[in-house]
Amino acid sequence: xxxxxxxxxxxxxxxxxxxxxxxxxxxxxxxxxxxxxxxxxxxxxxxxxxxxxxxxxxxxxxxxxxxxxxxxxxxxxxxxxxxxxxxxxxxxxxxxxxxxxxxxxxxxxxxxxxxxxxxxxxxxxxxxxxxxxxxxxxxxxxxxxxxxxxxxxxxxxxxxxxxxxxxxxxxxxx
Amino acid sequence: xxxxxxxxxxxxxxxxxxxxxxxxxxxxxxxxxxxxxxxxxxxxxxxxxxxxxxxxxxxxxxxxxxxxxxxxxxxxxxxxxxxxxxxxxxxxxxxxxxxxxxxxxxxxxxxxxxxxxxxxxxxxxxxxxxxxxxxxxxxxxxxxxxxxxxxxxxxxxxxxxxxxxxxxxx
Numbered sequence: 205x206x207x208x209x210x211x212x213x214x215x216x217x218x219x220x221x222x223x224x225x226x227x228x229x230x231x232x233x234x235x236x237x238x239x240x241x242x243x244x245x246x247x248x249x250x251x252x253x254x255x256x257x258x259x260x261x262x263x264x265x266x267x268x269x270x271x272x273x274x275x276x277x278x279x280x281x282x283x284x285x286x287x288x289x290x291x292x293x294x295x296x297x298x299x300x301x302x303x304x305x306x307x308x309x310x311x312x313x314x315x316x317x318x319x320x321x322x323x324x325x326x327x328x329x330x331x332x333x334x335x336x337x338x339x340x341x342x343x344x345x346x347x348x349x350x351x352x353x354x355x356x357x358x359x360x361x362x363x364x365x366x367x368x369x370x371x372x373x374x375x376x377x378x
Numbered sequence: 379x380x381x382x383x384x385x386x387x388x389x390x391x392x393x394x395x396x397x398x399x400x401x402x403x404x405x406x407x408x409x410x411x412x413x414x415x416x417x418x419x420x421x422x423x424x425x426x427x428x429x430x431x432x433x434x435x436x437x438x439x440x441x442x443x444x445x446x447x448x449x450x451x452x453x454x455x456x457x458x459x460x461x462x463x464x465x466x467x468x469x470x471x472x473x474x475x476x477x478x479x480x481x482x483x484x485x486x487x488x489x490x491x492x493x494x495x496x497x498x499x500x501x502x503x504x505x506x507x508x509x510x511x512x513x514x515x516x517x518x519x520x521x522x523x524x525x526x527x528x529x530x531x532x533x534x535x536x537x538x539x540x541x542x543x544x545x546x547x548x
Contacts, residue, residue: 214496221489274427274439306426306469308443330470331426 236338236346236357243268243348244336248301250326251313256301259352265298265375266348267368270328270339272307273315278343281361281368282319288368289323297350298372303328305342347371411452419448419458422475423465432475 237244243266245259258266269285271278285300292298302325304312309327316325328334337346340359347356356371420434427440434445444465451461465473477483 217492217496224485272427272440274443306440308447311443327468329468330466331472332470335470 234338236340236344236359237336237354239354239357241354243346243352243354246333246336248303248324248326248333249329250324251304251309251316254324256299256324256326258348261299262352263297263350265350265372267298267300267345267372268303268333268337268348269300269345270303270305270334270337270342271315272305272342273311274307275342277361279319281343281363282315282321284362284365284368286319286321286323287365288372291365291369292372295376297376300324302326303333305334305339306331347375349375411449415452416445416448419452419461420445422462423473424475426469426472 243258245257247258248256250256258268267285267288269281271282285302289300292300300323302316302321302323304325304327307327312325312327315321337344343358343361345356345358345362346354347358349355355375358371362368417434421432423433423444424431425433425436425438425441425444428436428438431441433441447464448461451464456464462474466478471478471483477486479487
């Protein structure tokens, strides 16, 4: 009986260990949150101290762009994103949010100034937002519809302003 | 006169001492941290962008920026622990080379020990069993084999001998 208990204990421990390893492995191999999935809720505190919570913007189209000042591939789309933000701003139902991934604040602020970005941007503190969206790198952009569902995932930079508009216009029946 | 000379000598000595001490203290307060100082902390951190490369050995722009932060913080008089806490607050626990000993992270420290201890117990038990089983085996070898157990062997030997006899005749 004692021997049986020992073996059950050992087997249970092994199964538990494999389970933990399996869950970890599965999580690490999962791709980004995909089209059709509910966007994970998050809170972004911008560099200027304002707080944006995604769930507060149900009813609006939200574009979440992950970027970093050290990311060369992010630079070509920076001006286009700002132009798109200015284009939709008068409507009031499209929100652009910039999430600064694994960056340093002085360099991030210099980047925002260089590309004259005015839409809300803030650091991804403790990389919580990027982990929730399971991003693999930057730039990555998620377009979220009025119900909070992801309708477009852009891996890498947008190629033009028209490229950005083509992901948002259908959600606004334009 | 003698007193005045004594006082001026004392003043002179004090002045020399002051000059000797001042640059030292000024250097200690405003001294720039060396690369070694920065790397001593950087090697305990990992940038999430370049996985598995410690910060002191990583050549990306992001890592250079991080090392710049460490240098700035050291210049401001921050301690190693304060700097590490700052990085954890900014980028999460995964920047640390050693996961903090709390919650789920304990598994990292406990599981290898449990496996090691379990392996030790299994080995010990295995050796113990060998010890107890061995004398029985020996006694079996020493004890006179029963006629029943030798029967198949005898038959086999008889057949071999018969075969040999046939061949030698032939």
